[in-house]
Amino acid sequence: ILILFVSVFQSCMQNNFMKTYSAATAIIREIDEVTEGTVDYPIMISGDVDLGNEELYSIVKGTVAHYGMAWSDINGRNSCWRAIFEIYFGREYNVCSREECEQIMAGTTYQEMPAYPKEGYVRRIGDSVVIKLDES
Numbered sequence: 001i002l003i004l005f006v007s008v009f010q011s012c013m014q015n016n017f018m019k020t021y022s023a024a025t026a027i028i029r030e031i032d033e034v035t036e037g038t039v040d041y042p043i044m045i046s047g048d049v050d051l052g053n054e055e056l057y058s059i060v061k062g063t064v065a066h067y068g069m070a071w072s073d074i075n076g077r078n079s080c081w082r083a084i085f086e087i088y089f090g091r092e093y094n095v096c097s098r099e100e101c102e103q104i105m106a107g108t109t110y111q112e113m114p115a116y117p118k119e120g121y122v123r124r125i126g127d128s129v130v131i132k133l134d135e136s
Helices: 002-035 054-059 074-089 096-106
Strands: 043-046 120-124 128-132
Touching: 002 054, 002 074, 002 120, 002 128, 043 074, 043 096, 074 096, 096 128
Parallel strands: 043 128
Antiparallel strands: 120 128
């Protein structure tokens, strides 16, 4: 049973990494289009990447493999994505503060944005670049 659990755990971790890396690649491409390749704008990322295969993830529920590479709290999520962009892509973005994130998410521009991967999921709102990964 332990060997099966470890195998599922490793499979989930690999899946987390691949889906997150794939999403990060697309996000970087969209950020570059919106900012013309500059890292001068702070970023805000809302929502989570859909990891799929809920049956597999139910086995490792409550572990790191279940939650993926980004925390669910807005500050934690933005910090995790910032680290992903820096480590894997060499991009050093600043992130919005919690207050800025709450203000952006309360606005109609944000609420009307489509979610990843639909066109327009990355947009400049004020002085920030906003990435919307899901509808929540």
